[in-house]
Amino acid sequence: MGSLVTAYEITSKPNWKEHYDITIYQLGWRLGGKGASGRNQNVFNRIEEHGLHIWFGFYDHAFRLIRKCYEELSRPLFSPLAIWEEAFKPANFFVLEELVNGSYQSWPFHFPMNSQIPGDTTELPDSVTYPSMILEYLNEYYKNRKQYIFPENECAENQGGWKEILEWVEDGTEGMSLDVIEKAILVLKHLLNQLNKDFPQDRFLKYVDQFIDGLWAKTEKKIESNTEARRFWILVDFSLTNIKGMIRDKVFENGFESIDDFDYREWLKLHGASELTINSAIVQGIYGLVFAGRSQYTFAAGTALKGALRMLFTYKGAIAYRMQAGMGDVIFTPIYEILKNVELRLNFFIELGS
Incomplete structure (x- = not known):
């Protein structure tokens, strides 16, 4: 992918031949490296590739490239995969498999569509705003499921160990029909916004720990x-x-990158995550995105965290997009067709020696 994209970008510049002499070498006949795919003509042109690949909705550079390719090719509208929207379809429903008492239970997640288009240039949020986004997600998740989390409504008035936290609730919330958990999350979000002003960081972290401990007790x-x-x-x-x-x-x-010296699970444990959480389907799902095994320490903490935050809070349109054919059809063929027309050399079945 990297060599093809590099060749595409170079040959998109005016007078590129005056500065470059480009040859692409391919071991076999399928471009794309790990993402290469082909068709088995003996089995109804079945797609054959290494495995399932999807593009996430925050892959702006990738979508910007592929949109340019489809626009440049300008295929007839009646042809297969004529436009990029036909090649990629939104995917907003995902299921994690949660291991509980030796058996797996499905944990479904639905993500809402938004009006943005992947590949459009927009300013990324300041990383300091991610904690507020996380708390807002928690609040929405709880509001949509609280009747199942606490079916007997035993949480509504029981403050548990949160009395000190709830003292910060403003009088204006009295008529908002919030239960104790919603109030506590509201307080944490309010105090979080005060951290850069006049609220002590240590005190905020103390309240966070109190909230976690109180919820565990419940x-x-x-x-x-x-x-x-x-x-x-x-x-x-x-x-x-x-x-x-x-x-x-x-x-x-x-x-x-300042925390990349730690493995992500190691970093979570360092900051107090329970073993239940560290071994949860959510954490394993993050590792699984990069094909890391359950017991392998293979994901740098900063990279894992940044990727998860970008995936959840900066996607455009859908959280992910599924290709409607193999990667060879959807991605590498359009790039190849463009490169083939700019008179660079593509040498197949070539192995370079030392």
Whole structure:
């Protein structure tokens, strides 16, 4: 992919031949490296490739490139994959498999569409705003499921160990019909916005820990019997541990790469995540995106965290897009057709020696 994109970008410049002499060498006949695919003509032209590939909605550079390619080719509208929107379809429903007592349970996630188009140039949010986005997601998740998380409504008035947190709730929330968890999340979001002003960081982190401890006290006995309560606990512990870690390790000031010396699971544990959370379907799902195994420490913490945040909070249109044919059909053929017409050399079945 890298060599093809490089060749495409170079040959898109005026007078490129005056500065470059380009030859692309390919071991076999299928371009694309790991993403190469072909058709088996003996089995009804079945697609054959290495495995399932999708593009996430925050892959702006990739979508910008492929949109340019389809526009440049200008295929007849009646032909297959004439436009990029036919080649990629939105995918907003995903299922994680949660291992519980030796058996797997499906954990579905639905992500809303938005009006943006992948590949359009927009300004990324300041990384310091990610914690507020995380808390807003937690609040929405809880509001949509609280009748299942606490079916007997036992949480509505029980403040547990959160009295100190809830003292910060403003009088204006009295008529908003918020239960104690919604109020606590509202407080944390309000205090988070005050961190850069006059609210002490240590005190905020103390309240975060109090919220986590209080929620565990409310859900501990439900972990095995109530699937929704267990999943909410994991989401809260996972989300708030990431917020704590970003603040304590000064990720906003030093960049996500400043914590890449740690494995992501190691970093979560360092900042207090429970074993239930560290081994959860959510964390394993993040590792699975880069084909990392359950017990392998193979994902740098900063890279994992930044990728997860970009994926969840900066996608355009859909959170992901599924190709409607093999990668060879959808991605590499359009690039090849353009390169073939600019008179560079494409040498197939070539192996370079030392």
